[in-house]
Amino acid sequence: QPTAQPFVPDHHTIRAIAEALPTCKGCELYCHATQVVPGRGPATAALMLVGEQPGDQEDLQGEPFIGPAGAVLDHILEDLRIPRKEVYVTNAVKHFKFVQRGKLRLHQSPRMSEIMACRPWLLAEIDAIKPKVVLCLGASASKSLLGGTFALMKDHGKLNSTPFADKVFATIHPSAVLRARDEPNRQQLQQFLTDDLAKAWQATI
Ligand code: URA
Ligand code: SF4
Numbered sequence: 333q334p335t336a337q338p339f340v341p342d343h344h345t346i347r348a349i350a351e352a353l354p355t356c357k358g359c360e361l362y363c364h365a366t367q368v369v370p371g372r373g374p375a376t377a378a379l380m381l382v383g384e385q386p387g388d389q390e391d392l393q394g395e396p397f398i399g400p401a402g403a404v405l406d407h408i409l410e411d412l413r414i415p416r417k418e419v420y421v422t423n424a425v426k427h428f429k430f431v432q433r434g435k436l437r438l439h440q441s442p443r444m445s446e447i448m449a450c451r452p453w454l455l456a457e458i459d460a461i462k463p464k465v466v467l468c469l470g471a472s473a474s475k476s477l478l479g480g481t482f483a484l485m486k487d488h489g490k491l492n493s494t495p496f497a498d499k500v501f502a503t504i505h506p507s508a509v510l511r512a513r514d515e516p517n518r519q520q521l522q523q524f525l526t527d528d529l530a531k532a533w534q535a536t537i
């Protein structure tokens with residue numbers, strides 16, 4: 333099984349993690365990506381948001397959630413008056429997985445084996461920051477932290493206790509809002525994500 337474990341430092345600080353991350357060859361995804369994308373945010377964050385993997389823009393710029401999905405997230409955080417700079421934002425998988433189609437690089441969902449390979453980095457980040465609440469954004473992050481059989485649409489917004497974090501919630505990924513075909517649908521999905529994010533934020537207090 334591919335795993336990042338040999339590359340993860342024993343001492344879990346965000347500094348040590350950020351320094352070691354670029355050395356990772358824990359799975360094949362490092363081969364084609366531009367760079368590894370570490371988490372971003374204060375070491376004292378009470379809330380950690382976990383996305384799937386960097387997208388095209390994130391891969392080029394080296395920061396999580398700065399592309400279109402990041403704009404959706406920023407909008408919701410602003411709406412809830414949660415300062416993004418107080419939140420630690422990261423991904424279940426740290427390298428961009430894509431297929432090249434002409435000039436476009438199309439996102440590909442990570443496999444369970446890739447999510448599991450990268451999981452030691454995510455657990456190290458949780459151990460370094462010890463956030464009061466972790467919110468999984470979408471199925472990949474939920475699989476990583478809540479298990480492969482977690483039923484996202486049934487159990488979204490519910491409190492889960494895990495060995496590595498007392499309070500873990502899950503909700504849909506911001507890109508689901510972007511993919512909505514029509515307006516009432518888009519608005520509904522945005523509200524869905526907003527409500528779950530508000531719940532997670534409440535649980536930090
Ligand atoms: N989607 C994610 O899951 N993470 C990012 O960082 C960007 C888009
Ligand atoms: Fe390592 Fe994760 Fe990148 Fe795979 S995706 S090479 S496990 S950092």
